[in-house]
Amino acid sequence: MTLNRRHFMGTGAALAAALSAPMVMGQSRPRVVVVGGGAGGATAARYIAKDSNGAIDVTLIEPSRTYYTCWFSNLYLGGVRTFDSLGHTYGALAADGINVVHDYAVGVDRDAKTVSLAGGGSLPYDRLILSPGIDFKDGAMPGWDVSAQNAMPHAYKGGSQTQLLKAQLEAMPEGGRFIMVAPPNPYRCPPGPYERVSMVANYFKYNNPTASILIVDLKEKFSKQALFEEGWQRHYSGMIERLGPDFGGANVSVNPAEMTVDIDGAVEKGDVVNVIPAMQAGRIVHQAGLTEGDWAPVNAADMSSKMDADIHILGDASAQGDMPKSGFSANSQAKVAAMAVRGALTDSRVFPAKYSNTCWSLIHAVDQPDGVKVGANYEATEEKIASTGGFISQPGEDVGLRADTYRESLAWYDAITSDMFGAA
Amino acid sequence: MMLALVCATGVSAEDVAPIDALLEIEGDVAYGEYLATECTACHGGGGRIPPLAGLPREYMLSALHDYKSGVRENATMKNVAMALGDDEMAALAAFFETETP
Ligand SMILES: Cc1cc2nc3c(=O)[nH]c(=O)nc-3n(C[C@H](O)[C@H](O)[C@H](O)COP(=O)(O)OP(=O)(O)OC[C@H]3O[C@@H](n4cnc5c(N)ncnc54)[C@H](O)[C@@H]3O)c2cc1C
Numbered sequence: 001m002t003l004n005r006r007h008f009m010g011t012g013a014a015l016a017a018a019l020s021a022p023m024v025m026g027q028s029r030p031r032v033v034v035v036g037g038g039a040g041g042a043t044a045a046r047y048i049a050k051d052s053n054g055a056i057d058v059t060l061i062e063p064s065r066t067y068y069t070c071w072f073s074n075l076y077l078g079g080v081r082t083f084d085s086l087g088h089t090y091g092a093l094a095a096d097g098i099n100v101v102h103d104y105a106v107g108v109d110r111d112a113k114t115v116s117l118a119g120g121g122s123l124p125y126d127r128l129i130l131s132p133g134i135d136f137k138d139g140a141m142p143g144w145d146v147s148a149q150n151a152m153p154h155a156y157k158g159g160s161q162t163q164l165l166k167a168q169l170e171a172m173p174e175g176g177r178f179i180m181v182a183p184p185n186p187y188r189c190p191p192g193p194y195e196r197v198s199m200v201a202n203y204f205k206y207n208n209p210t211a212s213i214l215i216v217d218l219k220e221k222f223s224k225q226a227l228f229e230e231g232w233q234r235h236y237s238g239m240i241e242r243l244g245p246d247f248g249g250a251n252v253s254v255n256p257a258e259m260t261v262d263i264d265g266a267v268e269k270g271d272v273v274n275v276i277p278a279m280q281a282g283r284i285v286h287q288a289g290l291t292e293g294d295w296a297p298v299n300a301a302d303m304s305s306k307m308d309a310d311i312h313i314l315g316d317a318s319a320q321g322d323m324p325k326s327g328f329s330a331n332s333q334a335k336v337a338a339m340a341v342r343g344a345l346t347d348s349r350v351f352p353a354k355y356s357n358t359c360w361s362l363i364h365a366v367d368q369p370d371g372v373k374v375g376a377n378y379e380a381t382e383e384k385i386a387s388t389g390g391f392i393s394q395p396g397e398d399v400g401l402r403a404d405t406y407r408e409s410l411a412w413y414d415a416i417t418s419d420m421f422g423a424a
Numbered sequence: 425m426m427l428a429l430v431c432a433t434g435v436s437a438e439d440v441a442p443i444d445a446l447l448e449i450e451g452d453v454a455y456g457e458y459l460a461t462e463c464t465a466c467h468g469g470g471g472r473i474p475p476l477a478g479l480p481r482e483y484m485l486s487a488l489h490d491y492k493s494g495v496r497e498n499a500t501m502k503n504v505a506m507a508l509g510d511d512e513m514a515a516l517a518a519f520f521e522t523e524t525p
Binding site for chain 1 (some may be wrong): 500
């Protein structure tokens with residue numbers, strides 16, 4: 001454990017707390033186990049380890065050796081970002097003193113307070129943090145199950161699915177057709193599907209200009225709709241069509257063998273079909289018995305489960321109130337949980353929870369970057385995480401402001417990924 | 425709900441505490457360290473978003489003040505500043521000044 005110089009330069013209070021905590025080798029330190037090394041889990045592990053100066057024993061369980069971000073994966077589809085630039089490893093977290101275990105958690109025994117691993121064995125915890133992200137709901141889209149994801153990728157978890165969709169887009173015949181079946185609410189990253197449409201259109205515009213895009217969408221409206229529709233008109237006129245519920249979209253099924261989508265009896269064939277099915281909290285929170293319906297309800301003050309005070313659930317898997325399911329939100333929630341966990345296990349100070357989120361989307365990239373953003377602040381109420389107000393980009397903004405917004409998002413990507421995974 | 429309205433329409437300079445009053449408040453560094461965890465989601469990667477570590481207290485306070493009042497225009501930072509009260513700004517300014525760039 002290397003002590004961080006920064007902390008010795010901090011306040012007397014912080015220093016006193018660090019020294020009063022049990023640091024002697026052999027003496028048992030309080031144990032925190034974190035399941036999932038993504039946006040929420042990596043942040044929580046890093047902040048608990050870093051700010052407790054070794055007073056808390058932190059173990060992070062994550063099957064992958066490299067985490068590929070979903071955020072900016074659409075830019076890779078658009079041809080303006082490499083796949084490698086989306087990858088982050090766990091070396092810096094291990095160097096911070098976190099015990100990184102590449103395994104998969106298969107169960108939680110809440111009475112014994114242990115987590116069991118697919119590789120065998122189990123880990124005891126004083127506090128458990130679950131940030132497993134999402135899984136897809138089986139049978140939610142007739143004709144689609146996880147075995148169909150090679151023919152009709154979702155590309156809604158980072159990594160190989162994103163590469164597969166990219167390869168399919170590149171192999172598409174000239175003048176071919178891309179169909180996206182958009183997900184029902186609630187799902188991770190509300191503007192994500194529509195940023196994806198924008199980036200696929202950006203790719204087509206320069207590589208396959210006669211190709212077309214059909215969005216099949218069961219929702220009445222979607223995130224940043226006015227901004228996306230204005231941008232599609234401006235940059236990709238005539239390329240993108242959206243079938244909403246008013247077109248009879250209430251009844252949608254897919255056929256991966258035929259590469260077709262059936263919309264109330266009208267059969268549409270695609271060269272590439274991107275099905276983003278309905279979502280639910282990652283499996284482990286269901287196994288742990290912490291869900292109500294599809295998601296895991298939490299207390300807004302500290303992200304603790306409403307069913308178990310020793311377990312905190314972060315990010316997409318949680319039902320917390322008004323925050324969108326985003327990487328930014330998961331990172332924000334992790335910092336509140338990390339503070340609460342440190343406060344409970346050592347005697348560090350606890351402050352009122354404060355949350356925020358900003359999500360940028362890129363509508364057009366090449367030559368004329370057109371970025372938009374939406375953001376809000378949140379506070380903890382008895383009932384939920386409640387919005388206290390926010391902002392959104394406006395239609396008709398000038399190109400200079402939109403290009404500047406895109407540059408902000410680039411800086412944000414670098415900042416937030418080092419905030420999660422440590423400086424590379 | 426009130427806040428949402430204020431945010432959408434922008435506050436006028438008179439609604440924001442004058443900078444002199446802000447400079448008088450002694451910041452709680454430990455509180456500032458906690459509040460700063462929000463900032464590092466955007467600051468610290470270089471590029472378009474400037475670093476904050478080591479910023480003089482006066483500079484930080486006047487920047488936050490100017491984003492909140494709209495003298496400095498940036499929707500992202502305005503939204504950040506809108507959620508900060510005077511004690512929070514003072515705490516952040518006191519904390520970042522202690523950080524090594
Ligand atoms: C196309 C797209 C674009 C997006 N763009 C943005 C954006 O611009 N900005 C933004 O803020 N957000 C964006 N998001 C959303 C963001 O990716 C998610 O909201 C965020 O990753 C959620 O964090 P999380 O910690 O809940 O889950 P994840 O980041 O998904 O992390 C979960 C981790 O847990 C691991 N795991 C799961 N189960 C187990 C288990 N049982 N044992 C051990 N490990 C397990 C997984 O391997 C994974 O690494 C986007 C998403 C998509 C799909």
